[in-house]
Amino acid sequence: MSETLENLSSETRQFPPPADLAANANVKADAYEEAAADRLAFWAKQAERLAWAKPWDQILDWSNPPFAKWFVGGELNIAYNCVDRHVEAGNGDKVAIHWEGEPGDTRTVTYSDLLKLVSQAANTLTDLGVTAGDRVMIYMPMIPEAAVAMLACARIGATHSVVFGGFSVDALATRIDDADAKVVITADGGYRRGKPSALKPTVDEAVARTGRIEHVLVVRRTGQEVEWTDKDKWWHETVEQASPTHEAQAFDSEHPLFILYTSGTTGKPKGILHTTGGYLTQTSYTHHAVFDLKADTDVYWCTADIGWVTGHSYIVYGPLSNGATQVMYEGTPDTPDRGRFWQIVDKYKVSILYTAPTLIRTMMKWGDDIPAKYDLSSLRVLGSVGEPINPEAWIWYREHVGRERTPIVDTWWQTETGAIMISPLPGVTAAKPGSAMTALPGIGADVIDDQAQSVPNGGGGFLVLTEPWPSMLRTIWGDDQRFIDTYWSRFDGYYFAGDGAKKDADGALWLLGRVDDVMLVSGHNISTTEVESALVSHPSVAEAAVVGATDPTTGQAIVAFTIPRGNVDTAGDAGEALIKDLRNHVAKTLGPIAKPRQIMLVAELPKTRSGKIMRRLLRDVAENRSLGDVTTLQDSTVMDLISSGLKTAK
Numbered sequence: 150m151s152e153t154l155e156n157l158s159s160e161t162r163q164f165p166p167p168a169d170l171a172a173n174a175n176v177k178a179d180a181y182e183e184a185a186a187d188r189l190a191f192w193a194k195q196a197e198r199l200a201w202a203k204p205w206d207q208i209l210d211w212s213n214p215p216f217a218k219w220f221v222g223g224e225l226n227i228a229y230n231c232v233d234r235h236v237e238a239g240n241g242d243k244v245a246i247h248w249e250g251e252p253g254d255t256r257t258v259t260y261s262d263l264l265k266l267v268s269q270a271a272n273t274l275t276d277l278g279v280t281a282g283d284r285v286m287i288y289m290p291m292i293p294e295a296a297v298a299m300l301a302c303a304r305i306g307a308t309h310s311v312v313f314g315g316f317s318v319d320a321l322a323t324r325i326d327d328a329d330a331k332v333v334i335t336a337d338g339g340y341r342r343g344k345p346s347a348l349k350p351t352v353d354e355a356v357a358r359t360g361r362i363e364h365v366l367v368v369r370r371t372g373q374e375v376e377w378t379d380k381d382k383w384w385h386e387t388v389e390q391a392s393p394t395h396e397a398q399a400f401d402s403e404h405p406l407f408i409l410y411t412s413g414t415t416g417k418p419k420g421i422l423h424t425t426g427g428y429l430t431q432t433s434y435t436h437h438a439v440f441d442l443k444a445d446t447d448v449y450w451c452t453a454d455i456g457w458v459t460g461h462s463y464i465v466y467g468p469l470s471n472g473a474t475q476v477m478y479e480g481t482p483d484t485p486d487r488g489r490f491w492q493i494v495d496k497y498k499v500s501i502l503y504t505a506p507t508l509i510r511t512m513m514k515w516g517d518d519i520p521a522k523y524d525l526s527s528l529r530v531l532g533s534v535g536e537p538i539n540p541e542a543w544i545w546y547r548e549h550v551g552r553e554r555t556p557i558v559d560t561w562w563q564t565e566t567g568a569i570m571i572s573p574l575p576g577v578t579a580a581k582p583g584s585a586m587t588a589l590p591g592i593g594a595d596v597i598d599d600q601a602q603s604v605p606n607g608g609g610g611f612l613v614l615t616e617p618w619p620s621m622l623r624t625i626w627g628d629d630q631r632f633i634d635t636y637w638s639r640f641d642g643y644y645f646a647g648d649g650a651k652k653d654a655d656g657a658l659w660l661l662g663r664v665d666d667v668m669l670v671s672g673h674n675i676s677t678t679e680v681e682s683a684l685v686s687h688p689s690v691a692e693a694a695v696v697g698a699t700d701p702t703t704g705q706a707i708v709a710f711t712i713p714r715g716n717v718d719t720a721g722d723a724g725e726a727l728i729k730d731l732r733n734h735v736a737k738t739l740g741p742i743a744k745p746r747q748i749m750l751v752a753e754l755p756k757t758r759s760g761k762i763m764r765r766l767l768r769d770v771a772e773n774r775s776l777g778d779v780t781t782l783q784d785s786t787v788m789d790l791i792s793s794g795l796k797t798a799k
């Protein structure tokens with residue numbers, strides 16, 4: 150991106166918070182002023198929401214940037230903060246997790262149950278020789294034991310590295326090697342799409358390949374046949390027989406908590422290291438502020454998998470540190486049918502729902518009649534994370550899920566940031582559909598040009614974080630130099646997030662996708678996100694992915710891959726007519742410069758396992774290259790389908 154990004158879209162709709170929510174909000178407008186007056190004092194106050202065994206001597210040590218230390222000298226135990234202290238406060242009988250298995254089996258886990266399980270798992274890991282600082286891999290389905298395993302590691306100071314349960318042998322083995330782990334916690338399998346799907350064989354192969362693993366702890370979930378080696382131990386024969394008491398020991402605020410590999414949208418995943426005190430401070434505070442969690446009355450549900458950072462920060466550490474009652478769901482959104490999510494909301498009276506644009510667009514594709522069948526009146530705050538949310542998907546979410554009442558918080562953050570950085574506050578912000586709005590209190594963010602100058606309102610450029618924040622990554626595991634090169638070298642003194650963004654006339658922030666994805670068409674820098682949003686604003690389109698492909702006349706030309714909504718006829722001439730209509734629609738919405746050279750109607754898009762569109766693969770296809778790293782691709786057949794479709798269309 151040589152110049153600033155063009156600012157093409159002109160979204161003007163705006164939705165102020167409901168009056169009752171605003172009046173009773175956990176965090177009000179004064180938080181911004183308070184944080185602006187003294188940022189470090191603001192974060193120290195949020196850290197005091199936690200229980201510390203030893204107070205800190207210094208809030209932030211930034212004497213050796215970009216290596217930050219937060220709450221220096223302080224000590225705390227994360228599991229104690231997420232579990233024990235709620236039981237000690239008399240909330241042991243409160244439900245921590247309403248767990249819903251895909252086949253419809255359920256479990257209710259109270260905070261007392263959680264304390265027992267986490268203590269037993271901590272004792273078992275200790276018996277297996279795991280000590281503070283060791284790395285433990287977690288490769289699990291979405292069952293309560295996944296959260297228990299993470300908390301048990303945190304309790305004894307072991308560093309966990311969760312690998313999404315859908316990843317291959319290769320992905321698991323490279324992460325085991327990179328993290329140099331000695332124990333794997335897994336399960337025989339989990340339920341996906343109506344049937345048991347095995348996990349253990351993948352672990353067996355990865356363990357055989359790496360040779361580093363000493364023990365494998367296996368939860369029995371599906372009861373399917375498993376091979377057994379002398380490294381394997383059943384969870385129910387060890388953890389569930391272990392002593393239910395365990396004294397949590399405090400660890401240094403900068404003790405390593407977890408390593409998590411990024412989702413690999415732009416290339417080879419990076420092992421992001423997070424530590425203890427600052428991470429818990431910011432996940433806990435943001436969960437309280439952004440979702441307005443009322444621990445006594447809300448039922449919270451985050452639909453992410455614990456294999457992603459969203460699952461770490463907003464299923465495990467944020468909600469449990471706040472004593473929330475939450476729903477955890479094992480399976481897919483279309484099992485046994487496409488109403489499953491709404492049936493769960495209805496059944497548990499979910500009041501706060503946090504999900505991803507990819508799911509919202511999928512629900513749009515499936516049709517409005519599906520959510521309409523359920524009672525969704527318990528919902529009061531809706532959240533979105535993972536990708537830019539297109540304005541039309543935002544509006545659909547508000548109308549068909551929020552029933553025109555609920556605020557939507559579009560939360561921008563990354564594996565690297567550990568916690569939400571840019572988001573509306575539901576009781577404060579008049580949100581605009583498609584904008585993450587403003588940096589949260591205590592967070593410094595800006596949009597700058599290639600000379601590192603802040604762009605004026607109306608301009609676009611590179612999103613940077615201007616101040617260190619408590620839950621920031623501390624390094625890339627084992628590779629400090631890559632940490633410096635990747636995030637801190639492009640602009641002196643700023644963290645460069647890799648995303649493009651613009652400021653609108655009011656200074657609200659609009660995320661425009663990865664800067665690597667920005668297209669240069671006849672000398673104009675155009676964002677893939679804006680063209681995609683223009684396509685999604687057409688009533689026949691559910692989803693779109695846009696890339697810039699080399700073009701002899703314009704430098705790059707816009708190529709769009711588009712998924713029609715469920716009820717749209719695309720056969721023969723109807724398809725041709727729709728494509729023509731879509732090209733004109735984009736030209737009308739954004740201007741002729743953004744008119745796609747080519748639009749393909751496709752059934753699926755290549756996505757990472759976390760549901761993000763992998764534009765770099767589409768660019769490879771559009772430019773006739775062989776595909777780059779596909780290890781995090783969800784469904785490898787999608788690319789074959791798209792490539793063959795493209796060839797026949799040419």
Ligand code: ATP
Binds near residue numbers: 412
């Ligand atoms: P990799 O870094 O390996 O390419 P990744 O960036 O997809 O993978 P994550 O850390 O899971 O891995 O994703 C963070 C990215 O997701 C952000 O940099 C941004 O591009 C996108 N993102 C997340 N939330 C939002 C949001 N609310 N609006 C716009 N983009 C978002």
Ligand code: MG
Binds near residue numbers: 411563
């Ligand atoms: Mg990234």
